Amino acid sequence: MGQSSYNVQLGEVFEGPMDLLVYLVKKNDIDIYDIPIAVVTEQYLGCLELMKELSLDVSGDFLVMAATLMQIKSRMLIPAAQDNEEDEGAEDPRMDLVQPLVEYLRLKSAAEQLSHISLLDRDTFVRDVKEDSIEADVTFKPLRPVGLFELIDAFQRILKNASKEHFVDITKDAISVRQRISELMEILEERKNVTFQELFLGKHSKKMLIVTFLAILEMIKLRLIRVMQHIDSGIIRIYAGQS
Amino acid sequence: MLDSLRPIIESLIFVADEPLSIKQLEAMLGGVSRQQIKDILQQLMAEYETEKRGFALQEVAGGYQFRTRPEYRDWVIKLKQSSPAKLSRAALETLAIIAYKQPVLRTDVEHLRGVDSGGIFKTLLERDLIRVMGRKDLPGRPMVYGTTRRFLEVFGLKDLSSLPTLGEMEQLEESWPSVSKSS
């Protein structure tokens, strides 16, 4: 019991390796631009040990950071002078650590500030506008923008209940083809007909060429378009298909 | 607390779903007399009246509620008619299927949803979220549907290929299941 509550606490404290690092820097009152890397590395590893002993879930992220620390530590041991190729510009290996750490601290402090803002539905509330206090007849309303997540959520609900035979192909490529069909339909709505070649103009990537071609094939299959070739010139022309 | 009693009562009436009765207020505030509450309510009502605000505190159905003034009724109706509506769950589901499966037949959509969707198709067409892309070469030449440019606008998408794949969404779900619940 005692251990599990401790468990939760520590998990809260060290969300990730950056958090642990920040804790160590603060605890030792370290100048962030002059981190005693040996000390910090030792303490970091010590903390990992402790977390393991407490049977906390030490994720891979913590180990990656441990490796980075040890690497920086070993690079620090090589005297800068030996780096004669670029002995002047020899960079402090600790910079690899300092830059992300500074960035992390800045954003962490921004998050702190955000948490002090009066949050809607925590500190401040809006009126739940009920029609009975307005007595207005509401007819046709324009649409409110919808979150994409709601759309995906709706689709996932459907798929959960659908049988396997209605399997839907929604890989990235399939979506690209759909997008291209939509674009081609728009072109045809505007211009009624277009040459085959034109549709490939400006599509330089191999993928786009293939996607365009697949889109045309799919549209032919669905009879969304008709394709004709001129006998003399050989030019292939595509027509909107609602004949 | 006496000093802030007035704004507290005001804020409570403001957020309440229904007219708030003196009894309810008494129970909420604990230790404040009925008469005190009554006095404050009278005071507030008079204030909103004399100051000619856009809404007033009114006694309705045994409680107190803020309501717009009848003289601004036409303005309110105008706003309400121009304010955006939300898509129903059924409409969203239908739209999702069309977005991911287009070009698609109505029968295919109905098969997946397991219900007749004629009414919803009509609404989505009226709202310019879907469109007829053409007719399929099948008996009866059924119409093939797809989404519109307006659809992209409503969902804040650059193009259809920005639609997340289901795989991508599942990825989000898989990682860190323990934390996602608490956060």
Place this chain on the structure above:
Amino acid sequence: MLDSLRPIIESLIFVADEPLSIKQLEAMLGGVSRQQIKDILQQLMAEYETEKRGFALQEVAGGYQFRTRPEYRDWVIKLKQSSPAKLSRAALETLAIIAYKQPVLRTDVEHLRGVDSGGIFKTLLERDLIRVMGRKDLPGRPMVYGTTRRFLEVFGLKDLSSLPTLGEMEQLEESWPSVSKSS
């Protein structure tokens, strides 16, 4: 009409489901100048402020909305019998990174935080605080994320530029003691 412009605007904001923008008001009122509307809004905001009412007029997400005063939050929560909406520290951190760095990839956020953040992304998407803005032209066309209008509403921000400025390291060091308390 000029005389009643103030209560009309007040009543419109009162009945709107979402923050009402000056542009919307302009379109509704027809023939009233932007500056006039602005002036009245400023007047109203100042009034609610000095009169210490239970709610106040606030500028959020590019519009204006009445909201209860934070000092009465405990009373409102008691009335609503709801648990206040909370964001975990991890969610807040992730949200801050997305807000300041948008449009941003999930991998970039994870790189900064040093931990997998898929679960948190899903929660933030569900709560409509962040959204998929599109895809980046990189191998695999990864999705880029940004904050939503709802984010501005929840945090009571006028727009993204009213986010608190990111402090420099020197300032941060001064505030460290407070940071260490929370960890």
